[in-house]
Amino acid sequence: MATGKLASDYEAWKKLQALYQSKRSSYVLKDLFAADPERFSKYSVEFKTSAPAVDILLDYSKNLIDTEVLAGLFALAREANVEQFRDDMFAGKHINTSEDRAVLHIALRNPPVSEGGWDIKEEGATTGVQEVLAHMKEFSEQIRSGSWKGYTGKAINTIVNIGIGGSDLGPVMVTEALKHYSQRNLQLHFVSNIDGTDLAEVLRQCDPETTLFIVASKTFTTQETITNAESAKEWFLTSAKDKAHVAKHFVALSTNTEGVTAFGISEANMFQFWDWVGGRYSFWSAIGLSIAISIGFDNFREVLNGAHEMDKHFKSTKLEENLPVILALVGIWYNDFYGAQTQALLPYDQYLHKFADYFQQGDMESNGKTVTKDGSRVDYETGPIIWGQSGTNGQHAFYQLIHQGTKLIPCDFLAPAETLNPIAGGKHHEILLSNFFAQPEALAFGKTEQQVVQELGPKQSQNAALVKSKIFEGNKPTNSILFQKLTPGTLGALVALYEHKIHVQGAIWGINSYDQMGVELGKVLAKAILKQLPDPKDVTGHDSSTTGLIHWYQAHRNK
Numbered sequence: 001m002a003t004g005k006l007a008s009d010y011e012a013w014k015k016l017q018a019l020y021q022s023k024r025s026s027y028v029l030k031d032l033f034a035a036d037p038e039r040f041s042k043y044s045v046e047f048k049t050s051a052p053a054v055d056i057l058l059d060y061s062k063n064l065i066d067t068e069v070l071a072g073l074f075a076l077a078r079e080a081n082v083e084q085f086r087d088d089m090f091a092g093k094h095i096n097t098s099e100d101r102a103v104l105h106i107a108l109r110n111p112p113v114s115e116g117g118w119d120i121k122e123e124g125a126t127t128g129v130q131e132v133l134a135h136m137k138e139f140s141e142q143i144r145s146g147s148w149k150g151y152t153g154k155a156i157n158t159i160v161n162i163g164i165g166g167s168d169l170g171p172v173m174v175t176e177a178l179k180h181y182s183q184r185n186l187q188l189h190f191v192s193n194i195d196g197t198d199l200a201e202v203l204r205q206c207d208p209e210t211t212l213f214i215v216a217s218k219t220f221t222t223q224e225t226i227t228n229a230e231s232a233k234e235w236f237l238t239s240a241k242d243k244a245h246v247a248k249h250f251v252a253l254s255t256n257t258e259g260v261t262a263f264g265i266s267e268a269n270m271f272q273f274w275d276w277v278g279g280r281y282s283f284w285s286a287i288g289l290s291i292a293i294s295i296g297f298d299n300f301r302e303v304l305n306g307a308h309e310m311d312k313h314f315k316s317t318k319l320e321e322n323l324p325v326i327l328a329l330v331g332i333w334y335n336d337f338y339g340a341q342t343q344a345l346l347p348y349d350q351y352l353h354k355f356a357d358y359f360q361q362g363d364m365e366s367n368g369k370t371v372t373k374d375g376s377r378v379d380y381e382t383g384p385i386i387w388g389q390s391g392t393n394g395q396h397a398f399y400q401l402i403h404q405g406t407k408l409i410p411c412d413f414l415a416p417a418e419t420l421n422p423i424a425g426g427k428h429h430e431i432l433l434s435n436f437f438a439q440p441e442a443l444a445f446g447k448t449e450q451q452v453v454q455e456l457g458p459k460q461s462q463n464a465a466l467v468k469s470k471i472f473e474g475n476k477p478t479n480s481i482l483f484q485k486l487t488p489g490t491l492g493a494l495v496a497l498y499e500h501k502i503h504v505q506g507a508i509w510g511i512n513s514y515d516q517m518g519v520e521l522g523k524v525l526a527k528a529i530l531k532q533l534p535d536p537k538d539v540t541g542h543d544s545s546t547t548g549l550i551h552w553y554q555a556h557r558n559k
């Protein structure tokens with residue numbers, strides 16, 4: 001935020017606050033829809049591109065907004081210089097101020113200038129990116145074709161990605177989302193947790209002669225990843241014996257050449273990326289190697305292309321028709337004025353079952369901040385708690401609370417018009433989609449006491465408590481996002497849509513969405529505690545609770 005102001009200082013913010021206070025009771029979806037038959041067409045926008053073919057419809061009409069609220073929200077975006085901040089990101093300015101870094105994951109999906117990409121002036125981004133992509137293409141094709149051989153001359157059939165946070169969640173989410181396009185004879189595993197169970201259970205399914213380990217770590221210092229990678233190497237060498245064989249079975253994805261070579265992986269087997277790629281924005285980079293191996297490089301390129309199309313949309317479409325901006329502003333309306341604490345992501349597509357998990361890091365690590373870029377404490381809410389699950393599973397688990405609980409939970413519903421698995425003559429998909437349509441309708445319009453009484457009949461309606469329990473108050477806001485089909489390009493566009501939403505919200509709140517200082521303290525304390533664990537006498541410097549817990553553990557371990 002160039003202005004150095006708090007979001008709450010903006011005139012537009014104050015106006016929105018006043019609107020919320022004075023007119024909140026008039027934001028009733030039933031009335032708003034009744035009053036305006038054009039509401040859907042007014043408050044929906046389509047994103048359509050031909051190469052790759054992506055068609056996404058965002059319907060935001062079921063939100064507690066009217067033209068006045070929307071005008072206020074767009075004014076807020078303008079007053080907060082959202083467009084300037086966006087352009088600064090695309091120009092490679094160091095918008096990650098605390099780390100003095102550019103934020104250029106957008107450059108990773110930028111085609112070469114010769115193919116119509118725009119020139120990113122700083123950081124030498126484009127050349128390096130294309131070189132690494134070429135390396136990824138070559139390597140992924142060797143693995144997929146079986147021409148890359150393990151130490152006994154057998155082809156690789158098992159890939160184990162070892163990484164955590166951004167070096168895990170993106171590859172996991174995307175390979176799950178695009179499983180339909182995967183090469184089925186390649187087994188893919190992800191090991192992230194330092195809990196030895198994670199690695200041990202995966203290694204049980206691996207043969208050292210045919211397994212490739214991808215060690216994915218931006219910094220190559222992350223304790224979990226390095227420890228897991230060392231243990232995997234030890235397991236491998238138990239069979240392979242000769243350290244020279246490591247070159248056939250271990251590759252690294254990192255910014256840290258020294259760390260990689262010290263681990264015993266040669267530079268030739270390293271896929272580089274750069275400090276201007278944030279961990280949670282990194283599957284577009286070399287971190288996506290497991291994706292390229294699974295779905296093929298051309299499909300991986302389509303993911304990048306789809307994201308690039310969304311980048312162009314974000315960069316050049318006026319705010320009022322700009323999908324990420326709309327999602328961001330509507331989110332701010334609930335987060336900052338209605339006091340909503342969470343935001344649910346509910347994909348009605350089983351392939352997207354990791355989408356909410358992925359954006360838990362994407363959103364919460366980006367916007368879970370209390371101070372602005374210039375160090376002022378905010379006096380408003382910043383990033384929401386992101387959660388969700390694929391439909392219809394969630395309906396049978398937590399939707400009760402969304403429908404009838406006391407909390408306001410804005411929800412994004414996502415679904416493909418076309419399924420990739422039209423089994424039973426398409427029956428499953430029709431049922432799935434009927435639920436996708438029904439839930440936002442039920443949330444918006446609810447069920448009145450009168451309707452309940454009518455349904456129950458005169459006798460049962462005597463039971464006032466029963467009647468009350470069956471009322472749905474409605475007026476629960478949702479966005480509905482329909483897309484043609486879950487293609488690589490569509491997935492890329494959807495992820496970029498949410499990334500840019502996070503960017504816009506961070507810009508308005510004036511926070512740095514691109515650092516993650518909040519993950520450091522726990523790491524430092526854990527390191528100190530690790531040294532104290534062997535001997536109870538060494539457990540010093542803690543509060544009585546922490547000391548008590550450690551002592552209890554020391555008395556009970558290995559019993």
Ligand SMILES: O=P(O)(O)OC[C@H]1O[C@@H](O)[C@H](O)[C@@H](O)[C@@H]1O
Nearest residue numbers: 165166167217218219222279519
């Ligand atoms: O890729 P690395 O360097 O091993 O980091 C993994 C993760 O480490 C965490 O500590 C960071 O909060 C994440 O943002 C990051 O993705």
